[in-house]
Amino acid sequence: MKNILLLFLTTIAWTPVFGDTTDYTNLVKEGIEALKKDSLTKAEHIFLKALDTQPSEKTNIVLYQYLGELRLRQKRYDEALDAFSTGLRLNPTFVPLLLDRASLHLEKENFSLALCDLNDLLTINPDNCEALFFRAYIYTEQKLNSKARIDYERLITLQPRHFKARIGLALLCDKDKRPHEAMEHMDILMRYWPNEATIYVIRGGMYHKRRQYELALKDINKAIELEPENPDFYISRALLYKDFRKDKLAIADFRKAVSLGASAEECASLMVIPVDAIKK
Numbered sequence: 001m002k003n004i005l006l007l008f009l010t011t012i013a014w015t016p017v018f019g020d021t022t023d024y025t026n027l028v029k030e031g032i033e034a035l036k037k038d039s040l041t042k043a044e045h046i047f048l049k050a051l052d053t054q055p056s057e058k059t060n061i062v063l064y065q066y067l068g069e070l071r072l073r074q075k076r077y078d079e080a081l082d083a084f085s086t087g088l089r090l091n092p093t094f095v096p097l098l099l100d101r102a103s104l105h106l107e108k109e110n111f112s113l114a115l116c117d118l119n120d121l122l123t124i125n126p127d128n129c130e131a132l133f134f135r136a137y138i139y140t141e142q143k144l145n146s147k148a149r150i151d152y153e154r155l156i157t158l159q160p161r162h163f164k165a166r167i168g169l170a171l172l173c174d175k176d177k178r179p180h181e182a183m184e185h186m187d188i189l190m191r192y193w194p195n196e197a198t199i200y201v202i203r204g205g206m207y208h209k210r211r212q213y214e215l216a217l218k219d220i221n222k223a224i225e226l227e228p229e230n231p232d233f234y235i236s237r238a239l240l241y242k243d244f245r246k247d248k249l250a251i252a253d254f255r256k257a258v259s260l261g262a263s264a265e266e267c268a269s270l271m272v273i274p275v276d277a278i279k280k
Helices: 002-014 022-036 040-053 060-073 077-090 095-107 111-124 129-141 145-158 163-175 179-192 197-209 213-226 231-244 247-259 264-271 275-279
Strands: none
Touching (some): 040 060, 060 095, 095 129, 111 129, 129 163, 163 197, 197 213, 231 264, 247 264
């Protein structure tokens, strides 16, 4: 955002246009200052006034981006989408705005619309890491695993330490019944982030699925050691104990999870026991 802002202010200072742009430039600066102070309503009012002052200004595309982003922060999703789309009508190849609109479509689970924007973006910039990750995620949700794999592998080539991409590819390998590759990615993750609890839970889940219970328990115990206040980890261990037929230990972990904020009803349903048995 800072780079876009710098480019924006430089552009409006040097772009030759008919008429005086002083008012426009001052309004833009004033709006950005309001945005920095989280005065979102004030910033929106000023940006709209700037757009009215110079409706044909090329740099208006960035104002539409700001409008969309501040509306997103206010959870005004339809109005944010309108701002992004209006900006893209000024320049359909503006990568930051394509990414913003794709992200909003993705948040609303409009995968087909998100995919259109991401495909356009990656045609312009094939190495955009955020777009590659989002598209890989959509392909995974659509069970287009071979396409998702291509994007994840490309992303890891560009950023070997991209945490979410490496996790995504490991899980994809696991789904595709490629356990050796899945574990290779998990090993790499652990070398890069040896104290990241999520990695141990995910690998523990892979071991659990393969009925390698002792290895699964070792990983989940490590995750709990690293993040003892995470209720999801106790649920994972409870499910493991349940498969061990160690019901007392499972119920104890479910109770611990509830004490940390997990739903008693959900925990009881996982254990297939009355809710009162979890709440005791």
